[in-house]
Amino acid sequence: MATGEMLRRLALSLEGTVEAPHFDRTAFRVKRNYVTLAADGLTANFRFTPDEQQFRCMLAPAAFSPVANAWGRQGWTTGILSELAETDLRAALEAAWRQALPKAGSSRKR
Template sequence: MATGNDLRRMALALEGTTEAPHFDRAAFKVARTYVTLAADGRSANFKFTPDEQEFKCMMAPDAFAPIANAWGRQGWTTATLARLGAAELKSALEMAWAHALPKKKPRR
């Protein structure tokens, strides 16, 4: 059973991650935000690709659900932290974090 403190600790351990306020949530980002943590620490919103979102929701429907708006159609996915183990949380964080890394400039 994961907690908001687990998410914060694991996210900040990922290279380049910083934490900043985001409305009533805490946002974790590198070049872009990849996860936000609810103020009560019970849920988090992850930025996945739509395919990753579909996979996570299919594999753990009790833990993951698309956000019910246009953000959800872009891959933003809500997770109930208490329904995730540490390994599942780490996997979700690493997946979302990879999308937030700075884009590499092509070599000439």
């Protein structure tokens, strides 16, 4: 069973990740946020591609569901940490992290 502390440890082990407050959550980001952790540490919102979101929700419907608004249609997906093994959490974090990395050849600053 995954926990909020496990998410924090795994996310910060991914190259370039920093932790920062994000409204009532904690965000983990490289160029952009790729996961946010709820204040209670029970759920996290992952930034997946829509295809990745569909795959994860189909594979583990007890663990993953689209965020219920326009963010969800963009791929943001809620994960219930207690429904995830550490290996599943690591895979989800790595998938979201890859989406947040700067694109190759991109030197434009925002």
